[in-house]
Amino acid sequence: MVKVFLAMVAMFVWLSCFQPVQASVNDFLELEQQVLKSPELHIELTNRWINTSNSADTEFFLSALSARAFFFAGHIERSKKEFSRFSSTLKTQQFSWGAGYWYLYRSFFAIEQGHLDDAKRLVKQSKRAFTHVKDSAMLVRVQAMEAVISIWREEYSEALKSVQAAHAYIMRNDIGDVSKLAVLDSLTAYYSTLKYHRKAIEFANQANVLAVQTQNILDGLPIKYNLCMALLRSKLVEKARSCYSDMLVSAKRLALPRYHFWANAGLGKVSLLLKEYDEAVDYFLQAKELEYKAIVNPAHLIVLHNNLAKALSSMSRYAQAQIHLKESLSILDNYQSPLNNRYMRRTLKLKAHVLDLQQDYIGSIAVLNRYIRLLEENELATKEVLEQEAQSFFEAEQHKFKLALTNEKLKAQAANLAELEKEEQLSRAYIFIAVLSCISIGLFAYLQRKASLVNRNFAYRDPLTELFNRRYFQEHIDKLSHQKQSFSLAMLDLDYFKRINDVSGHDIGDEILVRFGQHLRSHFRDDADVVCRYGGEEFVVVCQFMDVSQLTQRLEMLQAVLRENLSHDSEAVTFSAGVVNSSDYSKDTLIKAVDELMYRSKKLGRDKISS
Incomplete structure (x- = not known):
């Protein structure tokens, strides 16, 4: 009788331990915290849940969490495979918490793939799901992601709305550190992109301190990368070098190829600014070894090849520079994105500069003409774009005047235009250059005026209350x-x-x-x-x-x-x-x-x- 009783007790204990139960949102967030602190243990941590909960909501959450950890470690294909496991099942469960989490971080993966339209669609799905379950804290993460996507799409007014709403919420509410980090990171990206470097560094430092305090490794390294980039953009070169060097140490210690790429690419940019061209090429080539493996974002690959071309052309290695520019243009041919125009302009401007150094002035003019057509197509929606394009117009105009006034270049042009044979055709070419120069000067003045108005608006507002100051x-x-x-x-x-x-x-x-x-x-x-x-x-x-x-x-x-x-x-x-x-x-x-x-x-x- 006693043996039977003990057997019944043992069976009850076994059933209590292994019977599937429904996980709560707090359970999800607690597991997320563990994975964020120890991404390398995510398989061990998530496997513990397989036998404790078999709901679709849990499966969506675990899939997205695992995909995040794989992506952080540079396992792009494994991350992609993990995200694809439930893409069809989600259609019937799209308003659950787990589905919202899946859509949110799948949108981030879409950004990294360069699929910005998909990213925007996915983050809208995430917003619907978290709105349906009334989770305000996760909606703040959604707003932060919306801001990042809008920045990538050059929709800066939309980015500002999202980032302001998210920041206002975390200022007025007690909210989790992960959501707070997402908002601070999006604020860094916004101000850094618009060249308000002081504000960008302020938010980046806040995010970095919070990530260190909470031992958040998975979010902490991307935040460190944004801090390094903000320092570099503000020309704090030695601080940027130290920041990227710290990242490289962490990347080696944790065996993270993605951050090997970022650290080497960043150190290469520092060397480029300091005109240490040999070192810059070495760093860029180390980063290049990881392209298409740990890094798939077309924009990042274009920037890497363009930076290599800058360094090589500064060393008079023009043929090698042109190879990397050709690679950039090849990537751009298949990059269907709102950013295509911006990166195409930068690549064409650099190509024209290299051709100019090679004394191929006719080729340089042809590339600049294509560059200017792209400028005319592009809507200049922000201060950053206004300033960059105004400067670009000015540089293009200077280049044309130098072309017209330098005897050596006039001779080169005359030799290449000899086939025209008719004086009338040659006159048309000069008239075209003169008209183009006048348009450039006019547009430069207009854009400078617009940039001044943007600065004026920021100077007259109190940043806390948004009232006039x-x-x-x-x-x-x-x-x-x-x-x-x-x-x-x-x-x-x-x-x-x-x-x-x-x-x-x-x-x-x-x-x-x-x-x-x-x-x-x-x-x-x-x-x-x-x-x-x-x-x-x-x-x-x-x-x-x-x-x-x-x-x-x-x-x-x-x-x-x-x-x-x-x-x-x-x-x-x-x-x-x-x-x-x-x-x-x-x-x-x-x-x-x-x-x-x-x-x-x-x-x-x-x-x-x-x-």
């Missing part, structure tokens, strides 16, 4: 005063704000400032009112066609709304304000007057408005 306010009232237009002015100061920062910290203080700014902006007109952050917790509002009593009434309405909708530690966030009209004061005494009225409100007990 003090500089814009000062210029605006100077303009109104010069035009002799009257206006009402209010200065607002949040009550007890220092106490909020001291007790709860600056993160909470920043959140209060952002939310207050949103309420303040919503109470004023877009066309005739200007709302600015004056500094710290002080704000100003400039209203044309509104007298002091009307502006005071508008601020009282705002006070009522804040008492109901903005609080800290169960106490309403309030403000004290002063209101004046410009017709009652000189331009020099206006600010002092409204400031004194605001402090009178403080002395009256706060949450007051004085006029």
Whole structure:
């Protein structure tokens, strides 16, 4: 009897241990954390789940997680095979959490393959799935991925919307480190691409510190790569060299061919900047050994071959440089991507330069003509593109003038044009060059103007609240005063704000400032009112066609709304304000007057408005 009882107990224990159970989202994220810290153990870690859960949701998640680990280690084909296992099954399970995870990281793999249209489609599927299961934290990762895809597609306004929404969410919510890293990485990519290098390095450093603190190896090395690239683009050459050298050490220690490629390619770029051409070629050739094995992204391969061509042409090895340019153009012929135009332009510009060095001026002109046609087709949508293309037009225009004015080049041109035989045809060629130069100069001026406007917009915005800043306010009232237009002015100061920062910290203080700014902006007109952050917790509002009593009434309405909708530690966030009209004061005494009225409100007990 005892033996039977013991057998029943043993059977119960066995069934308890091996009966399949449904994994939760927390279980998924916990396993993800383990794999991120030890990618080389992913097979051992994921195999433990095979007998504990047999749901389709789990299979999708494990497949994507394994594919990420394989891809990180440079096993491109194994990653591709892992992703392909459930591509058909997903159609019937497309709104589950596991499907959302699969679509999200399959979209990243599509970027690396150079399939940007597929990446955009896949990330939309991921967004639908995580929206369906109401997982806000994963939707933040989706927004970060959307931003990266938009950057690759040169859709910078869409990238900005996605990255701002994701950043706003992580600033206001307690969110997992993996999702936070994804957002910081996308911010780095955005600012680095648009050449705001200081901001890019700031976010890259934040991401790198967080990756080290959380021991996240799988995300940490790509983040390290973006930090190195941001340092290089900002011409911090020695820091970039040190960064890429650290990456190379990690790549060797962990046996990661993908990061051997990135580290060597990066060190090659550093050597190129320092004009150490022999070293640059050595580094680039070491990276080249891994093309089509650990690296398949056409854009990365084009950049590698173009950099090799730059180094070789600087050493007067023009024939070898042309071989690598030919390889770039061959890749571009099969690269159906929104980026094709950009990389084709860069390759053609480099090819024209090499032909120029070889004194093949007619060939150089032909390539430049093709380059300029591509410029005309391309929509210049961002500051980065504007600046790059303006510079490119200027360089092309300089090249044509040098061609027309240098006797040696005129002789070479005359020899190649001798077959035309007719003076009329030769004149047409010169007229074409002159017209093209005039167009280039005009477009250069236009693009410089556009770039100036973009810089101006960034200079006038407060980065935290996105309201106008003090500089814009000062210029605006100077303009109104010069035009002799009257206006009402209010200065607002949040009550007890220092106490909020001291007790709860600056993160909470920043959140209060952002939310207050949103309420303040919503109470004023877009066309005739200007709302600015004056500094710290002080704000100003400039209203044309509104007298002091009307502006005071508008601020009282705002006070009522804040008492109901903005609080800290169960106490309403309030403000004290002063209101004046410009017709009652000189331009020099206006600010002092409204400031004194605001402090009178403080002395009256706060949450007051004085006029």
